[in-house]
Amino acid sequence: MKLLTAEEVRELDRQTIEQVGIPGAVLMENAGRQAVAHLLRRFGSLRPGPVLVLAGKGNNGGDGYVIARCLLDLGWRVRTLVLGERQAIGGDAGINLEVLLKLGGAVEFAADAAALAEALQRQEPPALIVDALLGTGLSSQVGGLYARAVDWINASGARVLAVDVPSGVDATTGRILGKAVRADLTVTFAAAKVGLAVYPAAERVGELAVAEIGIPAALSRALPDRHLLVEAGEAAALLPARPAAGHKGTFGHLLVVAGSTGKSGAAAMTAEGALRAGAGLVTVGCPRSIHPTLEVKLTEAMTAPLDEVDGGLSLQAQEQVRELWAGKQVLAIGPGLGLADETRALVRHLVRECPLPVVLDADGLNSLEGKPAILNQRTAGTAVLTPHPGEMARLTGLSIAEVEADRLGVARRFATAYGAVLVLKGARTVIALPDGRLRINASGNPGLATGGMGDVLTGLIAGLIAQGSPAEEAAVLGVFLHGLAADRLRKTLGEAGMTASDLLRELPAARRELTQQGECNAQG
Numbered sequence: 001m002k003l004l005t006a007e008e009v010r011e012l013d014r015q016t017i018e019q020v021g022i023p024g025a026v027l028m029e030n031a032g033r034q035a036v037a038h039l040l041r042r043f044g045s046l047r048p049g050p051v052l053v054l055a056g057k058g059n060n061g062g063d064g065y066v067i068a069r070c071l072l073d074l075g076w077r078v079r080t081l082v083l084g085e086r087q088a089i090g091g092d093a094g095i096n097l098e099v100l101l102k103l104g105g106a107v108e109f110a111a112d113a114a115a116l117a118e119a120l121q122r123q124e125p126p127a128l129i130v131d132a133l134l135g136t137g138l139s140s141q142v143g144g145l146y147a148r149a150v151d152w153i154n155a156s157g158a159r160v161l162a163v164d165v166p167s168g169v170d171a172t173t174g175r176i177l178g179k180a181v182r183a184d185l186t187v188t189f190a191a192a193k194v195g196l197a198v199y200p201a202a203e204r205v206g207e208l209a210v211a212e213i214g215i216p217a218a219l220s221r222a223l224p225d226r227h228l229l230v231e232a233g234e235a236a237a238l239l240p241a242r243p244a245a246g247h248k249g250t251f252g253h254l255l256v257v258a259g260s261t262g263k264s265g266a267a268a269m270t271a272e273g274a275l276r277a278g279a280g281l282v283t284v285g286c287p288r289s290i291h292p293t294l295e296v297k298l299t300e301a302m303t304a305p306l307d308e309v310d311g312g313l314s315l316q317a318q319e320q321v322r323e324l325w326a327g328k329q330v331l332a333i334g335p336g337l338g339l340a341d342e343t344r345a346l347v348r349h350l351v352r353e354c355p356l357p358v359v360l361d362a363d364g365l366n367s368l369e370g371k372p373a374i375l376n377q378r379t380a381g382t383a384v385l386t387p388h389p390g391e392m393a394r395l396t397g398l399s400i401a402e403v404e405a406d407r408l409g410v411a412r413r414f415a416t417a418y419g420a421v422l423v424l425k426g427a428r429t430v431i432a433l434p435d436g437r438l439r440i441n442a443s444g445n446p447g448l449a450t451g452g453m454g455d456v457l458t459g460l461i462a463g464l465i466a467q468g469s470p471a472e473e474a475a476v477l478g479v480f481l482h483g484l485a486a487d488r489l490r491k492t493l494g495e496a497g498m499t500a501s502d503l504l505r506e507l508p509a510a511r512r513e514l515t516q517q518g519e520c521n522a523q524g
Ligand SMILES: NC(=O)C1=CN([C@@H]2O[C@H](COP(=O)(O)OP(=O)(O)OC[C@H]3O[C@@H](n4cnc5c(N)ncnc54)[C@H](O)[C@@H]3O)[C@@H](O)[C@H]2O)[C@H](O)CC1
Pocket: 009, 012, 013, 027, 028, 031, 056, 057, 058, 059, 060, 061, 062, 063, 133, 134, 135, 136, 137, 138, 139, 140, 141, 142, 143, 146, 163, 164, 165, 189, 190, 213
């Protein structure tokens, strides 16, 4: 699903009104009527109300007046409370306010705290609140009257329909500007907003309905797909082909360089993740001291002992790795490698020199701490990095709080600066592409927050590249499949106690489900 920023939506609005000539009042009428259609679908059992429409002073409020009028026509009991003076409401919103008044709509105006408190206190407790306070015009911290209204809505116990955006949510970044409405249903217009797809806003949205309001499809299509929400449809389109005559060589051979004393499991789960992704062959290069252990842990994957110091790989291993990567399609490096200085120096050397696509994770990422520019020295093959917020903080020198406060911007800036695919893990994992486009993953759940899940993802992404998927597509598809497997497991195991080994076993079925989804989509 294409996602738009507040700015892109405003531009669509402007083009539609000024270039195409569809009046804004028509868009507002369509928006209000579409919102009512979803209101009746979702809250029809609350008929005839009472409904309270809380309207701000802009066009979000304008949608609210159209909603109030439509509900009146349908026999609902609806009152409207405007946060501002009547004469302050102009434009298309003003037109609809006057129409609502002419039709006898119950409208009150509260322009200061005392008037608002008195008006709210006097209200018959509404069964349903329509939040038409603020939409894509939000431009500062929510305070004053609006803050009181948001608090009152959230404490009311009523069901809440948010018009376009839950008030207080930044439609572009997903940040909450001070405070925000918690909605049961958000009816958003023209396109889903980027900010509604990411946290913390995503937990304020409730059910999200995207309503078409008359923006010409040609204008929407003309917008670049800078932001995409990856759901089953988008992911299924990325599945690599599985030719019937395929053999092990068809599905690629990848090299995993991972593991250290006490962390052989990371190497094993990465290798198994690649096999479960459908890779043909997997070879694991690991420190000599854990090689016998991995020989026991791994059956299908081949293993190769590498030179080490203190239980971690040594610089001497670089020649051995070079020999091993000959004839491979991709290198996955980092899981459980440990942080010995020599190991970190080795990783930096291999990342700089490896002519294959590289998937870099965990301790491998930490080897680039303060030195991400090594990625610019690579001469072939795309690098895919899969940091969690802590690893991203070390990679960028930002704090974890700074990373989490601007996940989209931090991921995009890194990907474009270093020409890499940057997978910033977390709730709604962000995949930033080297050209600056962002993909936001819709699958997954907190069951993934347990050791080893990252190793599986690294193997999964590398395994897809081994099968011929371009690195960008492998990252997007791998993240979605990883989350889909967790969503399937949630149904059988619940969220707590799901392990990476459970996920490994679930991956083939997740891929089959997605393949079937893709076949359905292809048949239309
Ligand atoms: N194509 C579409 O999607 C259409 C959307 N419509 C609706 O229009 C709003 C956007 O309307 P706009 O007038 O630009 O802004 P808002 O109504 O969201 O905000 C009103 C006004 O509030 C002021 N403001 C900003 N931040 C704050 C704050 N923190 N506290 C108080 N006041 C604030 C600022 O002056 C804003 O201008 C969109 O969301 C849709 O609901 C059209 O109806 C149809 C086409």
